[in-house]
Amino acid sequence: MGLSADEVKQEFQATAEEVLGRLRSQQLFQSEWDIAAFVVFLTFVGTVVLLLFLVVVHCCCCCCCTSPRPRKEKPKGVDNLALEP
Template structure:
């Protein structure tokens, strides 16, 4: 069973009043654990945003600076092998 519209409105109003009361009292967190959890959350969000920024910068630099990929250097003495012989399977 879901909440009726009136119950949902009252619950949201109570939550909003609680948040506004904490803002007025300037005590947003109830314990040290709340502060620690908030710091961990902000660290996580900051790390994700930093990684997204690095990906964005990398993509922009690769698209703008290099129009074609550089060819890889292959040593002339090494031959290309497609697999490894498994001598354990020989009779």
């Protein structure tokens, strides 16, 4: 059920010709749905890039700093006075 090499080559050429035709005509999007899908895709890619950038900045700021930050001490035990009679 797989495609043969000739079929794959013909499909690739047809897709490349379609893309090049759109580039030549300067009409990349055929409908408003194409534009909306492209905007959603760019928003997703931008969000992923932003999150990766924030992770890199966090790692660089927290791991590479030579000055130790004072750690907050956690309380060792808190009595729950609501349980007292």
